[in-house]
Amino acid sequence: MSPSAAVILGSAPESFPYSVLAERHPAIIGQVREAFPYGPEQHRALDALLAGCTEGVIEPLPDGAWGEWGIDxxxxxxxxxxPWLWSESYFYRRLLDAVGYFGDGPWRGIDPFRPSKLAELDSQETDQELAALDELASRTAEEQGAALLHGSLWGNRADLGFRLSDGEAERRDAVPDLVADDSDRLWSLLDGTGTLCLIADNAGRELIPDLLLLAHLLEHGRIERAVLHVKPYPYYVSDATTADVVDALRRLVRAPGRAAEYGRRLWDAMADGRLSVRAHAFSCAPLPYADMPDDLRAEIGGAALTVLKGDLNYRRLVGDRWWAPTTSFAEVTAYFPGPVAALRTLKSDVITGLDDRTEAALVEAEGQRWRTSGTHALIQVRP
Known part of the structure; x- marks a missing residue:
């Protein structure tokens, strides 16, 4: 469908995008500055970025980068x-330049977000979530799959037995946590044939449930092969890279109980090609997936299903626009080359595919805060 909604900008004071640009990005610069013993060159570059991102203008990137992505x-x-999607992405690219990630010096390739990612993996909360796998082992394959799907959906907000004890809770809530649920349709597409593409979101405690879900689907023959798409370089604070996949697998393998069994199955699946990792350059593009290059379009088009995880991927999937919440998800994703599913907690203003009753209940109960609070989620599928 032709876009009929305005692109989201960050120019409106007191809006969520404005707060990200004016408050969150400066805070991230401060966190990165403290995470590593950077030298004077990096500190000067971070100071310049801090001033530029709040008061300056868009400047060219080194070596003519992003020419194909509209920087001119x-x-x-x-x-x-x-566009807010564009400026957010530009911020993270500029941050990497400031700390020397792409340069020829000693900081080349050093992930400025790695300390926080590793801290999540080594946390007590991760221990507790992995221990839940032991209890989950007594459930049926269908119940395990449902729990792991919800674990992947909610990331670090849920343990891996999420809502199994009260499966009717969502139906009773006047304002449900899950504002759209096409999970039955999702499972119907996983019929044991073909490849599942999973476009990952965050590393750490949110990547582990994604990997556990893939392990379950492979073990129970719901898919033949899985391709995990990650970022080719650090992005949006905690987005997953190949190094983060390796860290997560190591964390699983060395864990006690059932977690280690999942880790070993994933390790073996990597070795025999049933699970592979892809890091396409477009994964870090400041553009919607409607603009994906031909090679990525062909790859995704050959999958039985592509699952996009997280808020940023949702914005890129439907377009970062002020859609009416009841806009058809199927229509705005009609361009996508093959069946597609979105698993997302709501952390930005973009939303499609709600019914009138759900939207009205959310607005009555919470105003517009429901869009960005992270307390609601959705599973949406377009076959």
Whole structure:
């Protein structure tokens, strides 16, 4: 369908995008500055980025980067006056430049977000979530699959037995946590044939449930092969890279109980090709998936199902626009080359595919906060 909703900008004071640009990004610069013993060069570059991202304009990137992604159209504009998706992505690219990630010096390839990712993996909360796998082993394959799907959906908000003890809770809630649920349709597409593409979101405690879900689908013959798409370099604080996949697998393998069995099955699946990792450059593009290049379109088009995880991927899937919440999810994703599913907790304003009753209940109970609070989620599928 032709876009009929305005692109989201960060220029409106007191809006959620404005707060990200004006408050969250400066805070992230401070966190990165403290995470490593950077030298004077990096500190000067971080100072310049701090000033630029709040008061400056879009500037060219080193070596002409992002020419194919529209940077020439935005150079000289305020960060607040370009599409929010674009300016957010540009911030993280500039942050990596500031700390020397792409340079020739000693900081080349050093992930500025790695300390926080590893801290999540080594936390007591992760221990507790992995221990839940032992209890889950007594459930049927269908119940295990449902729990692991919800674990992947909610990430670090849920243990792996999420809601199995009260499966009717969602139906009773006037304002459900799960605002759209196409999980039955999702399972119907996993019929044991073909490849599942999973486009990952965050590393750490949110990547582990994604890997556990893939292990379950492979073990029980729901799919023949899985391709896990991650970022080719650090992005959006905690987005998963290949190094994060390796860290998560190591964490599983060395864990006690059932978690280690999952880890070993995933390790073996990597070795025999049933599970592979892909890090396409477009994964870090400041653009919607409607603009994906031909090679990625062909790869995804050959999958039995592509699952996109998380809020950023949802924005890129449907377009980062002020859609009416009842806009058809199927229509805005009609361009996507093959069956597609979105698993997402709501952390930004973009939403499609709600029914009138659900939208009205959310607005009555919470105003517009439900869009960004992270307390609601959705499973949406377009076959």
């Amino acid at each position: 159209d935005h150079v000289g504009q305020s960060w607040f006056d370009v």
